[in-house]
Amino acid sequence: MHARLLITVAVTLGLLFMSVRGAAAAVPPGFFGVAPQDGLTTKDYERMDGVVGTIRVPVYWPDVEPRPGERQFAALDDVVGRAADAGIDVLPFVYGSPSWVTTEPARAPRASGDRRAWAAFLSAVVRRYGPEGEFWQNRPWRRPIRRWQLWNEPNFPLFWAPRPSPRDYVRLLSSGARSIRAVDPDARIVLAGLAPIEGEPFPWEYLRRVYTFPAARRSFDAVALHPYSPSMRSLAYQLRETRRVMAAAGDGRTPIEITEIGVASSGQFPSTMVQGPNGQASFLRSAFRLLLKNRRRWRLEAVIWFTWRDWPTPDRTCVFCQGAGLFDVDDRPKPAWTAYRQMVTASTAHAVR
Secondary structure, three states: OHHHHHHHHHHHHHHHHHHHHHHHOOOOOOOEEEOOOOOOOHHHHHHHOOOOOEEEEEEEHHHHOOEOOEOOOHHHHHHHHHHHHOOOEEEEEEEOOOOOOOOOOOOOOOOHHHHHHHHHHHHHHHHHHOOOOHHHOOOOOOOOOOEEEEOOOOOOOOOOOOOOOHHHHHHHHHHHHHHHHHHOOOOEEEOOOEOOOOOOOOHHHHHHHHOOOHHHHOOOOEEEEOOOOOOHHHHHHHHHHHHHHHHHOOOOOOOEEEEEEOOEOOOOOOOOOEOHHHHHHHHHHHHHHHHHHOOOOOOEEEEEEOOOEOOOOOOOOOOOHHHOOOEOOOOOEOHHHHHHHHHHHHHHOOOOO
C-alpha cells in the first residue's frame, strides 16, 4: 500500500514537472514572489527559503518620513536585511503622501514643491538600499535593490484621490524616475500595478492614456499588472489587451511584471474571488501554468502572489484580500502553499542560477 502510494506521488510530481518544464526551463531566480500584508517572522523566511524569490513590500512614505527630512528606516532595514540574509530579492513599491505634503495619503504630490519632496525621498531611499547604499556597509550578505515600483494602483481612487489621473501619475513617475536614476543609473523603474477595478479605467485603458504623455515611455522599464480574475479566460484577456495597447504605442518589447495576483480560500463577503481552500490551490496551479506557458509571448518577468498570510480583519474595499494568503491567520499552511511550492520547484529546477 505504501509503495503504491509512493509510486503514485512520484508519477504525479513527474507529470507536473514535465508540464511546466517545457514552458519555463529558463525561469530566472526571483521570478516568483509573494506580497505579504503583515510583518514576516523568522519562521516565514525559513519557509520561503529556496521557494520564494521576491517579496514585494510597501515603502510607505508617511511612515518613513513623518516630518520633512526626518527619516525612520528601522522597520524597512529589518525587512531588507532579513530578506538579503535569506537570499530573497525585495521589490519595494513606494506610495502614500505624508500629512506635511497633502491632506490624505491617497492624494499624490502634485505641486512642484511637493514633487521635489517626493524626489528627495526616493533619492534618500536609493542611497540607503541601492548598489552603493550605506545600509550594505559591513554586512556579510549584500542584496542591493535595483527595481523600484512607483505608487500602487493609481487607477483606483482608494490609492489615487480624488479620482484617477494618468497625467498626474506620469508627472509623479517622471520626477521619481529621474531621481532614482540620478543615484543608480542602472535601476529599473516598474510602473505602478494596475488592477481591474469596477467603475474605474481598466488597466489597458489607463495605460493607453499614460502613453499619450511623452514623458511616460522614458520613465519606466516594465509595466505592472494586478490582473485579478476568478477565471483563466479573464486573466488571459487582461494580458492580451495590455499587450495590444503596448504594441500600438510602439512599446511591444517592454516586459510586464505581475506584481499582484490571487484569489481567496475564504471571505466574509460573497464573491467569485472566494473559491474555497482547494479552489484557491487549483486557481494558483492553473494561473501559474497559463502564465508560464505564455511567459515569452507576453514577456513576463515576474509573478507575485497576493498574499502570504490571511488577514484577520474584513475589508469592504477588497472582498477577497482577507483570505488570499498561502497560510491562514493561525499560520497553518493551506493547500495553496503546497501548490505554490510544487509549481515553483518544477519551473525553476533547471533555471540558470
